Amino acid sequence: MTAAPARIEAAGTRATPARWRRFLAHRAAVASAVVLALLAAAALAAPAIARAYGADPGQVDLLNRYAPPSAEHWLGTDALGRDLFLRLVFGGRVSLLVGLAAAFGAAVIGTAIGLVSGFAGGRTDAVLMRLTDAVIALPLLPFLIILAAIDLAKLPLPEGWAEADTASLWRIVAIVALFGWPTVARLVRGTALSLREREFVLAARALGAGPARIALAHVLPNAVSPIVVATTLSVGNIILLESVLSFLGLGVQPPTASWGTMLTNAQELIWSAPALAVWPGLMIFVTVIAFNFLGDGLQDALDPRAVVTRR
Amino acid sequence: MLRFLISRLVQAAIVLAVMSFVLYALIGLMPGDPIDLMIQANPELTPADGERLRRLYGLDQPIVERYGRWLADALSGDLGYSRAHAVPVLDILLPRLANTLVLLGLAFVAALAIALPVGIFAAIRPYGPADTAINLACFAGISIPPFWLALLLIMLFAVTLGWLPAGGMATPGMESLADRARHLVLPVLALTLASVGGYTRYVRAAMLEQMRQDYVRTARAKGVGAIAVIRRHALRNAMIPVITIVALDLGTLFSGALITETMFGYLGMGKTIYDAILANDFNLALVGLMLATATVLAGTILADIAYAALDPRITYRRARA
Numbered sequence: 001m002t003a004a005p006a007r008i009e010a011a012g013t014r015a016t017p018a019r020w021r022r023f024l025a026h027r028a029a030v031a032s033a034v035v036l037a038l039l040a041a042a043a044l045a046a047p048a049i050a051r052a053y054g055a056d057p058g059q060v061d062l063l064n065r066y067a068p069p070s071a072e073h074w075l076g077t078d079a080l081g082r083d084l085f086l087r088l089v090f091g092g093r094v095s096l097l098v099g100l101a102a103a104f105g106a107a108v109i110g111t112a113i114g115l116v117s118g119f120a121g122g123r124t125d126a127v128l129m130r131l132t133d134a135v136i137a138l139p140l141l142p143f144l145i146i147l148a149a150i151d152l153a154k155l156p157l158p159e160g161w162a163e164a165d166t167a168s169l170w171r172i173v174a175i176v177a178l179f180g181w182p183t184v185a186r187l188v189r190g191t192a193l194s195l196r197e198r199e200f201v202l203a204a205r206a207l208g209a210g211p212a213r214i215a216l217a218h219v220l221p222n223a224v225s226p227i228v229v230a231t232t233l234s235v236g237n238i239i240l241l242e243s244v245l246s247f248l249g250l251g252v253q254p255p256t257a258s259w260g261t262m263l264t265n266a267q268e269l270i271w272s273a274p275a276l277a278v279w280p281g282l283m284i285f286v287t288v289i290a291f292n293f294l295g296d297g298l299q300d301a302l303d304p305r306a307v308v309t310r311r
Numbered sequence: 312m313l314r315f316l317i318s319r320l321v322q323a324a325i326v327l328a329v330m331s332f333v334l335y336a337l338i339g340l341m342p343g344d345p346i347d348l349m350i351q352a353n354p355e356l357t358p359a360d361g362e363r364l365r366r367l368y369g370l371d372q373p374i375v376e377r378y379g380r381w382l383a384d385a386l387s388g389d390l391g392y393s394r395a396h397a398v399p400v401l402d403i404l405l406p407r408l409a410n411t412l413v414l415l416g417l418a419f420v421a422a423l424a425i426a427l428p429v430g431i432f433a434a435i436r437p438y439g440p441a442d443t444a445i446n447l448a449c450f451a452g453i454s455i456p457p458f459w460l461a462l463l464l465i466m467l468f469a470v471t472l473g474w475l476p477a478g479g480m481a482t483p484g485m486e487s488l489a490d491r492a493r494h495l496v497l498p499v500l501a502l503t504l505a506s507v508g509g510y511t512r513y514v515r516a517a518m519l520e521q522m523r524q525d526y527v528r529t530a531r532a533k534g535v536g537a538i539a540v541i542r543r544h545a546l547r548n549a550m551i552p553v554i555t556i557v558a559l560d561l562g563t564l565f566s567g568a569l570i571t572e573t574m575f576g577y578l579g580m581g582k583t584i585y586d587a588i589l590a591n592d593f594n595l596a597l598v599g600l601m602l603a604t605a606t607v608l609a610g611t612i613l614a615d616i617a618y619a620a621l622d623p624r625i626t627y628r629r630a631r632a
Contacts, residue, residue: 028447134326136559139607141566142584142600146334149588151342236454243456244570248585263459267574270466277466281459289454296450 022301029297032290039287043093050086057086058255066273078276079265087257088283094258095287098172099239105177106238107231110184111223115215117185118192129189132182140179144241147175148250168253172245176238183230191223225302233295236288243284259284319615323608331385331601335378338593395592403583404599408606410480411579415568417495418502423557425507430514431541437519445511452508457567461501461574468497478576498575505567506560513556517549524548551622558614561607 024030042049050056055073060080067077075084117128152167192215195201204218245251246260254261259280266277346364350356356364384391393400433445469477475497476482481490521527522545530540569581576582580603587596 028450130322137326137562137607137611138330139562139565139569139600139603141569142581142603145569145585145588146337146596146600149342150337150340154340240454240456244458247456247458248573249589263462266459266462267465270462270470274466277459277462281456281462284456284459285451285454288456289450292450292454 019301023297026293026297026300028293029300032293032297035286035290036294039092039290040096042089043096046089046093049089053083053086055083055086057082057090057257059083066276075279076275078262079269079273084276084279087262088259088279091257091259091262091280092283092287094169094252094256095239095242095260095284098169098176098242098252098258099235099287099291102173102176102180102238102242103231103235105173106180106234107184107227109177110181111188111220111227113181114185114188114190114223115192115219118189118196118219119211119215125189128185132185135179136182138179141241141244143179144175144245145248145250147178148172148245166256168251169256172242172251176241180234180238183234184227187226187230188220188223191226192219195219195222229295229299229302232291232298236291236295239284239288239291316612316616319612323605323612326608327601327605330604331382331597332378334597334600335381336374338597339374341588341591341593390598391594393587393592393595395587395590395595400595400598403595404580404602407578407580407583408602410577411565411568411572411581411603412606414495414498414502414571414577414579415564417499418506418568419564421499421503422507422510425503426510426514430511431518431546433511433515434518434522435541442515445515449508449512452504453512455505457501457505457570458574460504461497461571464497464501465574478574480576480578494575494577498571498577501574502564502567502571505571506564509560510553510557513553514549517552518545520552521545521549547621551618554614554618554621558611561610561614565603565607 060082061077062080064073064077065079067073069076073083073085075088078084078087113128113132117125148171152171195218201214201218204214209217242251242258243260243263246258247263247266249264251260252258254264262280263277266281269277346361350358350361381391390400392398393403396403429445433442436442465477468475476494477497478494480494482494518541524545527540527545530544531537535544565581568579569585571577572579572582573585580599584596584599584603587593587599
């Protein structure tokens with residue numbers, strides 16, 4: 001109790017309450033944060049949920065195909081008699097993992113490229129920025145499809161990697177990160193360029209700090225807000241990409257459930273069992289819109305310029 | 312201007328050249344081996360024949376040399392054959408490129424025709440109830456999985472209501488312009504809905520930015536009417552960033568077309584590339600992707616020209632840094 005006032009005071013000096021206030025004012029973002037927290041909790045607790053529910057998401061029951069919702073199967077069963085509710089819970093694990101991991105990977109690559117580009121300048125900068133432009137302009141999906149079709153056994157990967165159950169999942173993470181970095185790279189480069197000649201950076205340089213130290217200790221902390229906003233907004237997009245690739249049969253491979261793979265046969269399902277085509281799509285939609293609202297709210301909270309535009 | 316165009320064309324050529332090499336190298340990593348497939352298809356062939364064929368096709372040579380030969384052939388107009396269709400790849404790709412351009416063009420125009428008025432309307436009273444509703448709709452449009460949206464449209468308009476065909480290019484035996492148009496409605500609608508949310512947000516943001524400028528206040532102060540301020544002053548300046556972003560989005564629009572075409576069985580480039588990869592028809596996929604990328608890059612260059620036409624301040628004279 002006695003520690004509380006001191007904490008508030010410390011926080012007050014760092015403009016945190018103002019950020020919180022701005023974030024809390026974005027009602028859609030707050031609601032989205034709650035929804036995402038619930039989804040993440042369900043994903044983390046999926047095995048426990050399965051135990052409490054008394055079923056297994058991979059359990060095939062051919063006598064019980066396309067069962068309607070019941071006390072035993074809350075949302076009914078799919079074409080193989082597997083429980084739809086549990087498959088949605090486990091599918092969420094995959095979609096969230098892929099979305100977060102690929103967004104993080106893209107942010108790391110983008111930050112590295114942006115810092116190098118902003119500090120090296122000259123020809124290195126020009127080449128990296130042309131590369132960024134090119135990646136942004138490319139029709140992304142056909143490229144991802146080609147990369148997703150590669151035979152991993154033909155790559156010089158460590159023993160056993162290509163055959164691992166999770167190989168298709170990490171492959172998606174890797175290829176999305178490989179194409180997802182340009183936004184962050186541009187933001188970080190912009191920050192680096194604008195800060196490079198500022199007094200505190202010059203002071204650090206005068207004190208003998210090398211370019212790596214200046215980039216990491218002085219410029220990077222100032223770029224954190226835009227990186228966080230851009231990365232949050234990218235998670236939704238990546239979940240959409242994963243679902244498209246999985247839907248097309250080139251993403252996460254069955255029997256692993258992902259919301260995209262659950263829709264693989266949806267074109268036939270809409271005639272026979274529309275509910276099976278609706279639920280996974282609805283989960284993707286809710287998750288993606290929640291990440292987009294969250295990113296929008298974070299932008300209001302973290303980027304003061306955006307707040308000026310507001311009113 | 313000419314100089315700028317040339318430098319952009321050179322850049323596009325470099326992108327295409329690098330891309331073709333990467334794609335060519337990737338084909339070697341695709342599942343299955345062309346010679347193995349030939350041996351499997353023909354029981355008379357022995358492994359020794361396989362070796363001979365490998366040498367005959369030059370597959371024993373290093374990749375750079377093979378690519379060099381492929382590039383020389385490609386530049387002289389020989390882009391090779393499709394393995395699955397057994398015809399030159401361009402015979403398949405060019406008609407399908409035309410189909411895709413029809414789909415993309417209609418969806419692009421429809422999306423802009425919605426996004427412009429709606430985005431401007433939202434920007435007039437920012438954060439009011441109408442703007443909030445439009446904003447929600449935009450977020451929904453951006454966040455909906457495009458293939459799922461296509462499914463919902465098929466479910467509603469083809470299965471439940473039975474108004475429109477669920478897919479394909481034409482009704483067999485009943486080909487006519489009206490029939491073709493009926494088959495286009497749902498794909499165009501799906502692709503339009505997939506992009507209109509993003510476009511509306513761009514228009515709104517660009518308009519808001521302009522409405523806060525001093526020149527808008529000046530125009531208002533001297534008594535210019537509300538509509539004229541928007542139309543003659545703010546909108547013109549707002550169009551410039553909108554064109555940039557929309558042009559950069561052409562690649563995304565093409566990705567959307569791939570999904571739409573696949574969902575509706577529409578014979579366009581995206582579906583062709585996807586089907587070619589599933590059928591191990593990699594030459595078709597490679598040339599198709601090159602052609603798609605070239606089209607997208609051409610679109611961005613066109614946007615740069617439109618940019619100069621809209622903004623007299625931009626001359627594209629070389630600015631030496």
